[in-house]
Amino acid sequence: MNSLPADIVLRVDRLRTHFELGSRVAKSVDDVSFDVKRGETVAVVGESGSGKSVTSLSIMRLLSPPGRIVGGQILYRAGDGRVLDVAAVSQKEMRRIRGREIAMIFQEPMTSLNPLYTVGDQIVEMIRLHEPLPKQEARKRARRMLELVEIPAAERRLDEYPHQMSGGMRQRAMIALALSCNPKLLIADEPTTALDVTIQAQILDLLRRLQAEIGMSILFITHNLGVVADIAHEVVVMYAGRVVEQASSQRLFERQKHPYARGLLACIPDASRDRTPSGERLRLNPIPGNVPSVMALPKGCSFAPRCPLRIPRCEEDPPLLVAEPHHLSRCWRHDEL
Amino acid sequence: MTDSDILLRVENLSKHFPTKSGSVKAVDGVTFDVKRGTIVGLVGESGSGKTTVGRCTLRLIEPSGGRLIFDGKDLVSLSDREMRSYRRRMQIVFQDPYSSLNPRMRVEEIIGEAIDTHRLARGSARRERISELLARVGLDPEHGRRYPHEFSGGQRQRIGIARALAVEPEFIVADEPVSALDVSVQAQVLNLIQDLQQSFGLTMLFIAHDLSVVEYLCDEVVVMYLGRVMERGPSRTVYAMPRHPYTQALLSAAPVPNPKAHRQRVILQGDIPSPMNPPTGCVFRTRCPFAIDACAEVIPPLDPVAPGHYAACIRRDDPAVLSQGKRL
Numbered sequence: 283m284n285s286l287p288a289d290i291v292l293r294v295d296r297l298r299t300h301f302e303l304g305s306r307v308a309k310s311v312d313d314v315s316f317d318v319k320r321g322e323t324v325a326v327v328g329e330s331g332s333g334k335s336v337t338s339l340s341i342m343r344l345l346s347p348p349g350r351i352v353g354g355q356i357l358y359r360a361g362d363g364r365v366l367d368v369a370a371v372s373q374k375e376m377r378r379i380r381g382r383e384i385a386m387i388f389q390e391p392m393t394s395l396n397p398l399y400t401v402g403d404q405i406v407e408m409i410r411l412h413e414p415l416p417k418q419e420a421r422k423r424a425r426r427m428l429e430l431v432e433i434p435a436a437e438r439r440l441d442e443y444p445h446q447m448s449g450g451m452r453q454r455a456m457i458a459l460a461l462s463c464n465p466k467l468l469i470a471d472e473p474t475t476a477l478d479v480t481i482q483a484q485i486l487d488l489l490r491r492l493q494a495e496i497g498m499s500i501l502f503i504t505h506n507l508g509v510v511a512d513i514a515h516e517v518v519v520m521y522a523g524r525v526v527e528q529a530s531s532q533r534l535f536e537r538q539k540h541p542y543a544r545g546l547l548a549c550i551p552d553a554s555r556d557r558t559p560s561g562e563r564l565r566l567n568p569i570p571g572n573v574p575s576v577m578a579l580p581k582g583c584s585f586a587p588r589c590p591l592r593i594p595r596c597e598e599d600p601p602l603l604v605a606e607p608h609h610l611s612r613c614w615r616h617d618e619l
Numbered sequence: 620m621t622d623s624d625i626l627l628r629v630e631n632l633s634k635h636f637p638t639k640s641g642s643v644k645a646v647d648g649v650t651f652d653v654k655r656g657t658i659v660g661l662v663g664e665s666g667s668g669k670t671t672v673g674r675c676t677l678r679l680i681e682p683s684g685g686r687l688i689f690d691g692k693d694l695v696s697l698s699d700r701e702m703r704s705y706r707r708r709m710q711i712v713f714q715d716p717y718s719s720l721n722p723r724m725r726v727e728e729i730i731g732e733a734i735d736t737h738r739l740a741r742g743s744a745r746r747e748r749i750s751e752l753l754a755r756v757g758l759d760p761e762h763g764r765r766y767p768h769e770f771s772g773g774q775r776q777r778i779g780i781a782r783a784l785a786v787e788p789e790f791i792v793a794d795e796p797v798s799a800l801d802v803s804v805q806a807q808v809l810n811l812i813q814d815l816q817q818s819f820g821l822t823m824l825f826i827a828h829d830l831s832v833v834e835y836l837c838d839e840v841v842v843m844y845l846g847r848v849m850e851r852g853p854s855r856t857v858y859a860m861p862r863h864p865y866t867q868a869l870l871s872a873a874p875v876p877n878p879k880a881h882r883q884r885v886i887l888q889g890d891i892p893s894p895m896n897p898p899t900g901c902v903f904r905t906r907c908p909f910a911i912d913a914c915a916e917v918i919p920p921l922d923p924v925a926p927g928h929y930a931a932c933i934r935r936d937d938p939a940v941l942s943q944g945k946r947l
Contacts, residue, residue, distance in 0.1 A: 329801040448890040449665075478664035479828070480887045480906075483872035487886055505802065508831075508874030535876065549806035551835035552877055553858065561855055563813060563835065568806035572771045588803075 284357050284365040291467055291499045292318040292341070292384075297354035297369070299333075299340045308576045310336040310349070312523040315602075316516075318467065323493065323500040325514035325531070327507060329573050332520040334503045338469045341368060341501070342386050343376050358384065361466060382412040385460035389472040391452035394459060395444040401428075401455045402440030405462050412463045427458040431488060450481035454488070461492065471503040486513050507546060511535055519543045522584035523576050525602060529609040539611035539619050542585045545569040583612070591615050622691070626790055626822045627653040627676065632685035634671050643894050645671045647846040649685070650921065651839075653790075658816060658823040660837030660854065662830060662869070666894050667843040673792045673826045677709050678702060689790070707737045710783035714795035716775030720767040726753070726778055727763035733785040752781040756811060773804035777811065784815065794826045809836060830873045834858050839927075842866045845894055845902040848921055852928030860945065862930035865903045867944025882946050901932070908943075909934050 286293055299311035311333045318324045328334040339345050341356055356368040360383055368379065380386075388394060396404060405424035409415060415423070421440070428436035431454040444452055453473065460468060470489065474482040490513065493500060502513055510517055510531065517534045519527040519542065527540040538544035548567045556564050571588040574580060580587050582597040589596070595614050605616040613619070622628075634646040646668040653659045663669045674680040676687055678694055687694040694705060713719035720729055727749050734740050740748045750760035756777040767775055776796060783791055793812070797805040809832065816823060827833050833840055834854055841851040842865065850863040861867045868885040887906045892898055898905045904914040913933060921931045934940050 329803060450890050478891065479830070479872045479874075480664060480868060481890065482874070483884070483886050486874075506874065507802070507876035511876045512874045546802055547876055549803060550876060551806070551809065551831050552875070553831070553834040553854075554877070556835050565813070566806040566810050566835075568810060569803040570807075572773060572804060573801055 284355075284367055286357055286359050286365050289319050290317050291320050291359050292501070293355075293357040294337070294341065295355045295357060297337065297340060297356060298352050299336050299345065299349060300352045301349045303348060303577075306577055309523050309579070310576050311340060313354070314520070314523075314525050315354075316518045316525065316528060318499045318501055319516075320466075320499055321493065321497045322515045323489075323502055323513055324516045324518060325502045325504060325510040326518045326520060327504055327510050328520035329505055331522065331573050331576055333523040333576070334505075334520050335471055337520070338386070338471050338501065338503050341469060342380060342384065343368065344386075358467070378412075381408060381460075381465065382463045383465055384467045384469060385463070385465035386469040386471065387453075387456050387460045387473045389475045391449075391456040392444065394456050395452065397444055400441050400443055401447075401459075405440075405459050408459055408462050424458075424462065427462045428455070430461070430492070431455070431458045433458070450477060450484065453477060453481075453485055457485075457488070457492075461496070461498075464496070465498060467499045467501065469501045469503070472505070473502075474509065475504070475506070482509075489513065507550065519546075522574055522579055524584065524612060525610070526585065526612045527610060528602075533606075533609055537619075539605040539609055539616045540585075540613045541589050541591050541615075541619070542569075544619065545588075545590075583614075591618070624654050625652045625688075626655045626690060627824070628686075628688040629653075629672070629676060630686040630688065632672065632675060632687065633683050634668070634675055634680060635683045638895070640895065644846050644897065645894060646675065646682075649843070649846075649848050651841045651848065651851055653822055653824060654838075655822055656816075656820050657838040658825050658836055660833035660840040661824060661826045661843065662828060662833055662840060663843035664828065664869075664891055666845060666891050668846040668894075669826050669843050670794055672843070673711070673794050673824060676824060677706070677711055677792055679711070707786045708788055709790045709792070710786065710788040711792045711794065712776075712779050712783050712796045714798055716772050716779055716799060717767075719779055720775060720782075722767055724766070725763065726765055726767065726770075729767075729778065730763070730782050730785050733782050737786050739786060748785070752785055755784070755815070756781045757807075771804070772800050773808060776800060776808050780808075780811065780815070784819070787819075788821070790822045790824075792824045792826070795828070796825075797832065798827070798829065805832075812836070830870060831875060842869065845892065845897050847902055847918075848929075848931065849903060850928075850930045850932075851921070852925065856925060856928050862924050862928070862935050862940070863903075863932045864907050864909050864934075864940060864943065866930075867940075868906075868908075871944060882944060885943065909937070909940050 295315050297314045301308040326334045351369045358366050358368050402424050406420040409420040425436050433439050433454050474485050514531045517531050521542050527543045582599050586592045586596040600612050600614045602610045602612045605611040629651050632649045635642040635644050661669045675682045730749050753760045797808050837854050840854045840857050842849045844865050849865045868887045871882040871885045889906050900915040901919050904910040919931045919933045921929045924930050
């Protein structure tokens, strides 16, 4: 029997998701663990190839072959109090969980919206798939959902097709669809990346407000550290399929305990630091080299080839170490940071 | 400042695209200067017309009206033949390093093509020039034999930059050159852009939506919304004290990974209107927290608010507007 501490909604435990391509194996997610507490937003942040999206697709069991969960558990506390291992439940059980228990929104709203049906019909279908409500009742709930995400003239918008809406509006409609069955956990995979900043600010504000009202937990996948600072309570930093650092947002932005997170924050231009008071530009401090491919990872610490603190010991793979209480780092030299 | 300090003067530039249901004013009366040896940032959200302005300045798109004074000469009046010698002096670097390089050409052919078009070098001098350019942008000269798909995004952007530099331009339009790159690679390319700008004395128009990059890199900034300039001026002044409510909202909405750099949040209501049917008067008034009836009546002129700093807002001196948008 699986069990979870009372305040934890989701526990990803030593998850491994691999893509087997002939004799080669891409270890896209390799021994990833983290918890999501009730009512909390956890951001998983990383660059391309970090495994952040594969982690979220693993939780939803939406991996396309040859992607496969090869190890670990994804423990989820369902609405009825049972603790399920999402990595192991049947497809039938998974269909019940998706949407009703755990919902997902994407960067591109048309990933979840069907262009051939009105927004209203899609929300009604979603509601009735999970709950035996008469059509009229479901439509009323759909309208309330559009109002909840602040779509003006909700009644009229119900009868519109996705193409009749702007990008920001479609993003809202997708959020309304995702939240229509009151999921306990929302997985948001780069939901604001394609949006303009003023619209991004609206959507982040909306997610924050919905979380306060509904009390759902959010797993927020992003590459943007600015967005992380804006929305996350807890931050999981991924690099090449692994968690390299984890801490509360406040702590992480104050003090990084892994050279990768430290390097990332140091290389994002910040005029208050990177220009002198008289306005002269200082050189930025980039991380040398490129993000490695998960098909060809270096031996030992994956970040070592780009790391300014590299020592011979880095050829030995560091485990995720407790650098400080509630602050984890996968670096042998964390205590020097 | 004398006119000879200015390499490019964009004067009342407009670009209208005809459509079935009338014309779209993608760019409407845009004016700004680019001084020699400086980097001017052009920022705005989708539909602002920033990319169209960038392409018009090189006449990759023909402007519908206005003048483009480059080194004292109006480019708009030039014939295609006359324009050709100017093309060598002006180059562009594109956003997407994946689609802007021909996948069937070797890197040395991609760079060599630019050299051949303008007949700048032949034979061994040409080969040397290609190696030199690759080295200059931080690539191994041996990589000239390879094809674009063999490179990472950051390396491809370096190839795009080498191609632009091949003809020894004075002016470069960089259209979102680091937006598609991973954060850890962005800084490498930004350092390269700065090095090259300094060592070749380049003048640049840097088009971007990332406001932190622009604040760091650019000497001046031009803020566009729905085809018009809302505000422009030295980046330090504009970022320290944005005078237009749109600039204020834009800066406050940009998420920064520095908890100390937060501004008073202004969340704009609604979406950017369609450029097919822009609001009358001030195009920003439908989302502006300070809009009054008068804003619908006249197009606000871009008036000076400080030396070199201009804002197009009739309420720009109102204390409510003035106190908004500062850094907290």
